[in-house]
Amino acid sequence: MILEIILLVIAAAGLTEGARLSKSVLLFxxxxxxxWYLFFMSCLLFICALALLVRQFIRxxxxxxxxxxxxxxxxxxxxxxxxxxxxxxATYLGYLPASAMFFILVQRIFGERSWPRCAVIGASITAxxxxxxxxxxxxxxx
Amino acid sequence: MELGLLDGFVxxxxxxxxWYCFLGSMLGTFVGVLPAVGPAATIAILLPVTAYLDATxxxxxxxxxxxxAMYGGxxxxxxxxxxxxAASVPTCLDGYQMTKQGRAGEALAIAAIGSFIAGTVGAxxxxxxxxxxxEFALAFGSPEYFGLxxxxxxxxxxxxxxxLLRGASAGLAGILLATVGIDPMSGIQxxxxxxxxxxxxxxxxxxxxxxxxxxxxxxxxxxxIVSVYEGxxxxxxxxxxxxxxxxxxxxxxTVIGIVTGVFPGLMPSVVxxxxxxxxxxxxxYPEKFGTGVIEGVASPxxxxxxxCQAGFIPLFAxxxxxxxxxxxxxxxxxxxxxxxxxxxxxxxxxxAWAVVASMYIGNVMLLIxxxxxxxxxxxxxxxxxxxxxxxxxxxxxxxAYSIRNNMFDVWTSIIFGLAGYVMKKRGWPIAPLILGFILxxxxxxxxxxxxxxxxxxxxxxxxxxxxxxxxxxxVLLILMSRKLYSKVSVQE
Numbered sequence: 022m023i024l025e026i027i028l029l030v031i032a033a034a035g036l037t038e039g040a041r042l043s044k045s046v047l048l049f050x051x052x053x054x055x056x057w058y059l060f061f062m063s064c065l066l067f068i069c070a071l072a073l074l075v076r077q078f079i080r081x082x083x084x085x086x087x088x089x090x091x092x093x094x095x096x097x098x099x100x101x102x103x104x105x106x107x108x109x110x111a112t113y114l115g116y117l118p119a120s121a122m123f124f125i126l127v128q129r130i131f132g133e134r135s136w137p138r139c140a141v142i143g144a145s146i147t148a149x150x151x152x153x154x155x156x157x158x159x160x161x162x163x
Numbered sequence: 164m165e166l167g168l169l170d171g172f173v174x175x176x177x178x179x180x181x182w183y184c185f186l187g188s189m190l191g192t193f194v195g196v197l198p199a200v201g202p203a204a205t206i207a208i209l210l211p212v213t214a215y216l217d218a219t220x221x222x223x224x225x226x227x228x229x230x231x232a233m234y235g236g237x238x239x240x241x242x243x244x245x246x247x248x249a250a251s252v253p254t255c256l257d258g259y260q261m262t263k264q265g266r267a268g269e270a271l272a273i274a275a276i277g278s279f280i281a282g283t284v285g286a287x288x289x290x291x292x293x294x295x296x297x298e299f300a301l302a303f304g305s306p307e308y309f310g311l312x313x314x315x316x317x318x319x320x321x322x323x324x325x326x327l328l329r330g331a332s333a334g335l336a337g338i339l340l341a342t343v344g345i346d347p348m349s350g351i352q353x354x355x356x357x358x359x360x361x362x363x364x365x366x367x368x369x370x371x372x373x374x375x376x377x378x379x380x381x382x383x384x385x386x387x388i389v390s391v392y393e394g395x396x397x398x399x400x401x402x403x404x405x406x407x408x409x410x411x412x413x414x415x416x417t418v419i420g421i422v423t424g425v426f427p428g429l430m431p432s433v434v435x436x437x438x439x440x441x442x443x444x445x446x447x448y449p450e451k452f453g454t455g456v457i458e459g460v461a462s463p464x465x466x467x468x469x470x471c472q473a474g475f476i477p478l479f480a481x482x483x484x485x486x487x488x489x490x491x492x493x494x495x496x497x498x499x500x501x502x503x504x505x506x507x508x509x510x511x512x513x514x515a516w517a518v519v520a521s522m523y524i525g526n527v528m529l530l531i532x533x534x535x536x537x538x539x540x541x542x543x544x545x546x547x548x549x550x551x552x553x554x555x556x557x558x559x560x561x562x563a564y565s566i567r568n569n570m571f572d573v574w575t576s577i578i579f580g581l582a583g584y585v586m587k588k589r590g591w592p593i594a595p596l597i598l599g600f601i602l603x604x605x606x607x608x609x610x611x612x613x614x615x616x617x618x619x620x621x622x623x624x625x626x627x628x629x630x631x632x633x634x635x636x637x638v639l640l641i642l643m644s645r646k647l648y649s650k651v652s653v654q655e
Binding site: 023024027028031032034035038042051052053054055056058059062063065066069070072073076095096097100101104105107108111112120123124127128130131132133142143146150154158159160161162163 | 211212215328329331332335336338339340342346348349351353354356377380381382384385547548549550552553554556557558560561564565568570573574577580581582584585586589591607610611614615618619
């Protein structure tokens, strides 16, 4: 049901903005202005999202359950949290230490059991990334 | 056309262009073989890297990844019953049975030969059809473009996923998210809610990286692949009647792929099922399908390659992407400031023809890469996911950051990654979201420009015949979507 609720929120934001902007119509230059299109699309999304939500309620009542996300149990949720922490660490510690820690820990999440192997592979990936992106491609790193 | 293509060959044969064509084909085969990383994720991650290259080299490489993945996808389907790509699922049915009978070499060879035939015929069709279509589309005004985009989006909503409501909702959400930032026509801020970072809008690359890169890795983390093929390949080239049957099936698959390739929403993953189904229906021995019939491998493999090549026709001629990967290529064209639509061939003919010519070269490279080196590709599955996954996630971070050198894009890609993961888990289609996000601004621009021309009268959309036909077809597709879906089962 989470996706339906997110869609409703996006639609509500669009409706609010569309209604606000529909007052700023530049009749000669732009007959509908920046708000009408936004309002119309948001209305359509609101109707679709509401219909999906109602359908979900009916299915729930009939005993049909959605596929469990179980983000807190599986590797996906842990990898996602680690990715967020990686972003924060890269901002404050810099790319190299943050990446080294990230690559070591994420291997554990993805099933590597040996810490030494995690450390060696993690350090190697970090070095390769730094060399390829920073030296070869000349790309800016966080 | 002939001169343009010849000139394109001269440009495509420059050492750097040949190198990027090879690199793209190689990478495409690599990600096609790997079941957990697809061409969409690869292209999304490489988009920021390719921004540092010349436009021709970049598109040659990205296109190579796209059609290279179609070749590579068959290898693990045939040898291990693991489809590298969604489009390779039907290949598993007969391909793996052939492997079990000791005919893996024949299956791999016919898949490669069929893919080569389809890729080359598809490129030939692209060479003739795209300039003609572009010439025709030069007469299009804003209302016609609005109609065309409306039709493309409705087709995608209708075909992607088992629910029109879900497809439409995802597409509409994409359209609305694309409006975040400053309205290009009036300069007024929309959907930014006073947040300064949102004023410049959501960049397409972090969104793509999140939806395809991050989401795919998170999803793949739960389905780790452990098996690898250790058996013998057997004879590499089918002989006699088997070869004839395989070649004819390849030709039929090619025709199916080309016809469906120009149509929005009919992605390779759908078309291979259609090709397999048609092949089974016209066969004299339909009951044998699924037991190791060579036509069951040749036709779907040819269809997905032809479909992928034909998808370049609306992309280059009209600026309309028919699949999410084509949408990424469109985004890449936009990053380089190239005109999307019929003006591409007019104003940047040298670029367009070089890319088209590179497809002929790329197909030859792929045939060479896929036939003798098939054993090597099969062993790529030995690379554990615990190494591939972190590498992809690390590349995602760098890619998202490097576009505008800010962490906001990194957070955007993580948020979209989570959204993509949840959508995948719950069976929601991602293609409409991305197509809506990329086509949304163009749809709005043509909608408002049309109304400017008509003084605000909506009647312009029915008074212009081409626009009216597109809108009528779009509405018809929505009304018939349930019936159509029951015939065309879509796997993203």
